[in-house]
Amino acid sequence: xxxxxxxxxxxxxxxxxxxxxxxxxxxxxxxxxxxxxxxxxxxxxxxxxxxxxxxxxxxxxxxxxxxxxxxxxxxxxxxxxxxxxxxxxxxxxxxxxxxxxxxxxxxxxxxxxxxxxxxxxxxxxxxxxxxxxxxxxxxxxxxxxxxxxxxxxxxxxxxxxxxxxxxxxxxxxxxxxxxxxxxxxxxxxxxxxxxxxxxxxxxxxxxxxxxxxxxxxxxxxxxxxxxxxxxxxxxxxxxxxxxxxxxxxxxxxxxxxxxxxxxxxxxxxxxxxxxxxxxxxxxxxxxxxxxxxxxxxxxxxxxxxxxxxxxxxxxxxxxxxxxxxxxxxxxxxxxxxxxxxxxxxxxxxxxxxxxxxx
Amino acid sequence: xxxxxxxxxxxxxxxxxxxxxxxxxxxxxxxxxxxxxxxxxxxxxxxxxxxxxxxxxxxxxxxxxxxxxxxxxxxxxxxxxxxxxxxxxxxxxxxxxxxxxxxxxxxxxxxxxxxxxxxxxxxxxxxxxxxxxxxxxxxxxxxxxxxxxxxxxxxxxxxxxxxxxxxxxxxxxxxxxxxxxxxxxxxxxxxxxxxxxxxxxxxxxxxxxxxxxxxxxxxxxxxxxxxxxxxxxxxxxxxxxxxxxxxxxxxxxxxxxxxxxxxxxxxxxxxxxxxxxxxxxxxxxxxxxxxxxxxxxxxxxxxxxxxxxxxxxxxxxxxxxxxxxxxxxxxxxxxxxxxxxxxxxxxxxxxxxxxxxx
DNA sequence: ATTAGCAGTCTTTCTTAGTGAGTGCTAATT
DNA sequence: AATTAGCACTCACTAAGAAAGACTGCTAAT
Numbered sequence: 001x002x003x004x005x006x007x008x009x010x011x012x013x014x015x016x017x018x019x020x021x022x023x024x025x026x027x028x029x030x031x032x033x034x035x036x037x038x039x040x041x042x043x044x045x046x047x048x049x050x051x052x053x054x055x056x057x058x059x060x061x062x063x064x065x066x067x068x069x070x071x072x073x074x075x076x077x078x079x080x081x082x083x084x085x086x087x088x089x090x091x092x093x094x095x096x097x098x099x100x101x102x103x104x105x106x107x108x109x110x111x112x113x114x115x116x117x118x119x120x121x122x123x124x125x126x127x128x129x130x131x132x133x134x135x136x137x138x139x140x141x142x143x144x145x146x147x148x149x150x151x152x153x154x155x156x157x158x159x160x161x162x163x164x165x166x167x168x169x170x171x172x173x174x175x176x177x178x179x180x181x182x183x184x185x186x187x188x189x190x191x192x193x194x195x196x197x198x199x200x201x202x203x204x205x206x207x208x209x210x211x212x213x214x215x216x217x218x219x220x221x222x223x224x225x226x227x228x229x230x231x232x233x234x235x236x237x238x239x240x241x242x243x244x245x246x247x248x249x250x251x252x253x254x255x256x257x258x259x260x261x262x263x264x265x266x267x268x269x270x271x272x273x274x275x276x277x278x279x280x281x282x283x284x285x286x287x288x289x290x291x292x293x294x295x296x297x298x299x300x301x302x303x304x305x306x307x308x309x310x311x312x313x314x315x316x317x318x319x320x321x322x323x324x325x326x327x328x329x330x331x332x333x334x335x336x337x338x339x340x341x342x343x344x345x346x347x348x349x350x351x352x353x354x355x356x357x358x
Numbered sequence: 359x360x361x362x363x364x365x366x367x368x369x370x371x372x373x374x375x376x377x378x379x380x381x382x383x384x385x386x387x388x389x390x391x392x393x394x395x396x397x398x399x400x401x402x403x404x405x406x407x408x409x410x411x412x413x414x415x416x417x418x419x420x421x422x423x424x425x426x427x428x429x430x431x432x433x434x435x436x437x438x439x440x441x442x443x444x445x446x447x448x449x450x451x452x453x454x455x456x457x458x459x460x461x462x463x464x465x466x467x468x469x470x471x472x473x474x475x476x477x478x479x480x481x482x483x484x485x486x487x488x489x490x491x492x493x494x495x496x497x498x499x500x501x502x503x504x505x506x507x508x509x510x511x512x513x514x515x516x517x518x519x520x521x522x523x524x525x526x527x528x529x530x531x532x533x534x535x536x537x538x539x540x541x542x543x544x545x546x547x548x549x550x551x552x553x554x555x556x557x558x559x560x561x562x563x564x565x566x567x568x569x570x571x572x573x574x575x576x577x578x579x580x581x582x583x584x585x586x587x588x589x590x591x592x593x594x595x596x597x598x599x600x601x602x603x604x605x606x607x608x609x610x611x612x613x614x615x616x617x618x619x620x621x622x623x624x625x626x627x628x629x630x631x632x633x634x635x636x637x638x639x640x641x642x643x644x645x646x647x648x649x650x651x652x653x654x655x656x657x658x659x660x661x662x663x664x665x666x667x668x669x670x671x672x673x674x675x676x677x678x679x680x681x682x683x684x685x686x687x688x689x690x691x692x693x694x695x696x697x698x699x700x701x702x703x704x705x706x707x708x709x710x711x712x713x714x715x716x
Numbered sequence: 717a718t719t720a721g722c723a724g725t726c727t728t729t730c731t732t733a734g735t736g737a738g739t740g741c742t743a744a745t746t
Numbered sequence: 747a748a749t750t751a752g753c754a755c756t757c758a759c760t761a762a763g764a765a766a767g768a769c770t771g772c773t774a775a776t
Contacts, residue, residue, distance in 0.1 A: 040738050053750050058739065076738045076757040155509055155525055165523060165531055167513055173523055173533040253633065256626045268614045275611065398769055411719050416770065434726040434769045 017067070021060050024050060025069060026093040028061075029081045033333055036259070038078030083298040083332070086310070090295055090336055097337050099345060107132070107342075111349045122248045125326060125350045130251025133339055135330030137250045140284050142323040142354070145206035147172070152196050154189035154233060162189065164237040169202070178236040184229065192230035200234075209238045245281060249274055258331045260308050273305040287313040287325045293340055298332045308332055312339050314347035318354045326350060375425075382408060382418050383427060384451040387439045391691050394617070396436030441656040441690070444668070448653055448694055455695050457703060465490070465700075469707045480606045483684060483708045488609025491697055493688030495608045498642050500681040500712070503564035505530070510554050512547035512591060520547065522595040526563070536594040542587065550588035558592075567596045603639060607632055616689045618666050631663040645671040645683045651698055656690045666690055670697050672705035676712045684708060 017025075027047050028039050041054040041061060050057070061079055064070045069085035072078065081089065099107075110128050111121070122139045129137030147168035155163040160183055165175045184192070200208045212234045252274060255261055261270065273279050283301055287294040296311040312334075313327030326347055328339055375383075385405050386397050399412040399419060408415070419437055422428045427443035430436065439447065457465075468486050469479070480497045487495030505526035513521040518541055523533045542550070558566045570592045610632055613619055619628065631637050641659055645652040654669040670692075671685030684705055686697055 038738090042738075054738090055750050055752090056748085059749085062740080072739085074757060075740095076736090076755090078738065151513055153511060153523075157529060163525065163529060163531070165511075165525070167521065167523070171515060171521060171535070173521070173531065175531040177529070253626050253629045256622050256629070262622055264614050264620055268611050271611045271614070396769090400769080412769095413719050413721090413771095414717085417718090420771085430769085432726060432769095434724090434767090436769070 017063075020052075021063060022093060024052075024057065024060050025064055025081075025085065026089060028070065028079065029085060029089040029093070032081055033335055036333060038073055038080050040078035043078070083300060086297045086332060087300070090297065094337055094340075096340050099341050103132075103342075104345065107345055108349055111346075111353050121350070121353060123250070125346060126248040126250040129326065129328050129342065129346055130254060132342055133328050133330065134251075134254050134257075135328050135334065135339075136252050136255055137326075137328055138247050138280070138284070139326040139350070140247045140281075140324045142318065144168075144174075145204065145209075146318065146321060146323055147205050148202055149200050149205060149208055151201065152193055152234075152237070154184075154193050156184060156186050156189055162233070164233075166237070168205070176237060178233070180233060180236060182229075184233075188226070188229060189233075191226055192233050195227060195230040196234055205238060208234065212238065246277070247280065247284065249280075255330065260331045260333060266305075266308065269305040270309065273303065279303045279305065283311060284313065284325045284327070287327070288315055288322060291315050291317075291322055293344055295336075295340075310334055310336075312336070312343050314343045316347040316351040316354075318351055323354075375421075378410075379418050379421060380451060382410075382415065383422055383439075383443065384447065386419075386428065386437065387443060387447040387451070390439055391693055394691060396431055396438050398436035401436070441658060444655045444690060445658070448655065452695055452698075454698050457699050461490075462703065465703055466707055469704070469711050479708070479711060481608070483704060484606040484608040487684065487686050487700065487704055488612060490700055491686050491688065491692075492609075492615075493612050493686050493692065493697075494610050495684075495686055496605050496638070496642070497684040497708070498605045498639075498682045500676065502526075502532075503562065503567075504676065504679060504681055505563050507558050507561055507563060507566055509559065510551055510592075510595070512542075512551050514542065514544050514547055520591070522591075524595070527560075534595065536591070538591060538594060540587075542591075546584070546587065547591075549584055550591050553585060553588040554592055563596060566592065570596065604635070605638065605642065607638075613688065618689045618691060624663075624666065627663040628667065631661065637661045637663065641669060642671065642683045642685070645685070646673055646680060649673050649675075649680055651702055653694070653698075668692055668694075670694070670701050672701050674705040674709040674712075676709055681712075 024044065027044060027050060031039050031043070031047075041057040044050060044057050045052060045054045052060075061070065064085075065072070065079065067084075068082055069088060070079040071082050073080060107128065111125060113124075122141065126137040126139040129139075131137075147170055150167045150169045150171075152164065152166040155165065157163055157177065160179050160181075162178050162180060162184065163175060164178055165173065167173050200211070203211070212231055215231050216235065252271065255270065256267065261267055283296065283303070283306075292314065294313045294315075296306070296313075298310065299307055301309075301311065306329075308331060309329055310332045311327055311329050313325050315322045315325050317323060327343055328334075330339070382402065385402060385408060389397050389401070389405075399415040402408060402415050403410060403412045410418075419428065422443075423430070423437065425442075426440055427446060428437040429440050431438060465486065469483060480499065484495040484497040487497075489495075505528055508525045508527045510522070510524040513523065515521055515535065518537050518539075520536050520538060520542065521533060522536055523531065525531050558569070561569070570589055573589050574593065610629065613628065614625065619625055641654065641661070641664075650672065652671045652673075654664070654671075656668065657665055659667075659669065664687075666689060667687055668690045669685055669687050671683050673680045673683050675681060685701055686692075688697070
């Protein structure tokens with residue numbers, strides 16, 4: 001709701017400021033990210049890129065404070081960026097530092113070495129992000145719609161219940177219990193599976209779902225009973241396939257090191273949010289649409305638990321189609337100029353790695 | 359290694375003490391568990407069950423301190439139980455309070471309502487433990503050896519790799535990738551699966567494994583090539599089946615409330631241990647053998663991360679066979695007399711519930 | 717064997733004062 | 747008109763001291 005509004009407000013504020021004020025804000029944010037201490041006018045006056053007296057700086061700072069970009073914790077302390085301050089900084093002042101060669105090498109090596117299964121790869125990516133940033137890493141499971149069906153199987157359980165097992169070309173096994181209205185024998189189920197395997201194997205799950213629906217509507221008379229059974233079973237099996245409701249989180253404990261989060265009450269809320277997953281999923285889902293880097297700063301997320309946290313994400317793609325999101329969670333005061341390229345590159349590497357496996 | 363030794367030392371200490379000293383220790387531990395403050399002689403002198411002057415109490419306390427059962431944080435503070443003190447208390451002074459009817463009802467209702475799958479039930483049990491004790495709950499996955507094989511399936515992947523899928527009577531689906539030395543066609547794999555299903559369906563995994571080994575050794579000449587293939591595939595599939603290396607943890611964040619654990623460094627170590635699972639698994643595995651309630655107090659666990667924690671566990675059984683462990687993790691200063699029955703009953707209820715599902 | 721009494725120890729809490737960092741305002745300077 | 751120097755003021759942080767409170771250990775009396 002507020003993303004667009006925020007952006008406009010931000011642009012507006014930017015226009016009210018001259019080059020010098022912006023430069024000052026930039027330096028202030030950079031220094032604060034480095035030191036973690038409120039920044040005073042005297043300190044900034046020593047900054048070679050500014051060349052201003054403390055008094056002038058105080059005047060500029062007063063303006064910035066009026067615009068809500070910085071604030072002071074108390075009367076006689078320096079200034080600290082607010083969420084809007086960070087936002088302006090990130091959107092138009094930040095100079096992203098590209099990764100060094102050896103940093104890049106580490107990333108690609110560690111993601112390349114996970115020859116195992118796909119699910120493992122997500123874990124590795126998440127761990128990688130957390131290791132390299134010393135914050136928490138998160139990777140959502142890829143959308144299932146794009147997976148290709150490789151093999152499907154039905155097993156009868158008791159009382160109208162049937163266990164569906166299907167394997168995707170990505171070599172993952174999924175299972176689900178469905179309850180058809182009619183009771184099927186083991187032989188019937190086998191026939192149904194064989195039929196589905198013969199016509200849908202190799203097709204994407206999204207395709208299978210829509211095709212199944214079409215067949216049901218269209219030409220019931222052309223199908224014999226067996227086919228009809230198979231189709232209706234498939235409908236149940238692929239119906240309302242839950243979208244990616246899960247993610248792989250790593251390095252949560254890294255967050256315990258940061259002083260701005262080390263208030264127990266706050267930390268508990270944050271970890272509870274991680275455990276319940278709902279709010280995190282909701283946030284990450286928003287990042288699915290925007291491709292490229294997406295950043296939530298502090299309160300912008302809309303969740304109280306993330307009040308003092310920022311989230312830097314990027315979507316990752318397989319076959320040029322966005323399938324998931326990955327990112328880093330840390331305190332608002334994080335080194336965005338380093339985190340952003342890390343997230344960016346990791347997303348690209350993960351996409352590439354997933355591609356090469358399928 | 360030290361469990362027996364500890365016990366002997368403990369019994370020895372007990373014998374050196376008269377009834378009065380034990381009673382005093384008991385009251386002291388109880389009060390400390392309640393208040394969390396070091397207990398002084400003046401306070402204890404007001405205890406009606408003791409009827410002693412502060413001076414006498416000080417003398418007794420000095421004895422208890424000499425035996426290492428209590429200690430004082432500093433000269434002018436009261437006394438606090440040591441790990442040995444808790445141990446003696448738990449082993450021979452504790453009066454366990456049976457659960458009230460309504461407490462019991464809550465437990466059985468919440469465990470009964472989870473009609474879903476078995477894996478869910480473990481989650482519910484874990485959550486239940488953490489909710490009811492306001493500490494962390496943990497439940498290990500049941501041993502797989504006892505599961506009955508219901509159906510097995512082989513799917514060819516590329517390069518000598520075969521995906522094994524097997525379903526147990528408990529309606530759980532397991533999968534694993536194996537790499538046979540020889541390459542099999544899809545048809546061969548189907549035949550192998552059919553053969554195995556026909557002779558091993560309904561047998562426990564433990565049985566299947568040993569039977570397979572026997573067949574291989576014994577009578578190679580009596581088997582035709584197809585059977586041989588099937589058997590060798592099965593061997594790979596069930597070989598070295600990892601024992602329960604996983605657990606369901608709930609309410610970790612509850613632990614953040616306790617002042618004795620609220621040191622960030624300590625808490626980080628603890629949470630890291632939860633994440634890596636190895637040490638927790640090792641601890642819980644030790645509890646598998648002892649049936650009934652098992653308690654680790656503080657350092658007894660042997661892991662630094664659990665220095666200030668206690669672990670109260672019980673094994674749970676299906677068909678009179680121990681299959682897993684469940685328990686509660688909290689600060690050493692916990693209300694053992696309430697926690698123990700909770701763990702005990704939950705274990706029994708979980709066992710019963712698992713039984714009724716199979 | 718138990719207890720009363722007392723001196724001594726140590727933590728905790730409260731004040732007080734001093735220091736340092738930083739601000740806002742005003743008046744002088746460029 | 748923009749910048750700067752100077753000054754009074756605010757507020758957090760620190761150290762040091764003093765007073766209070768909670769215990770203990772020891773000794774001598776019961």
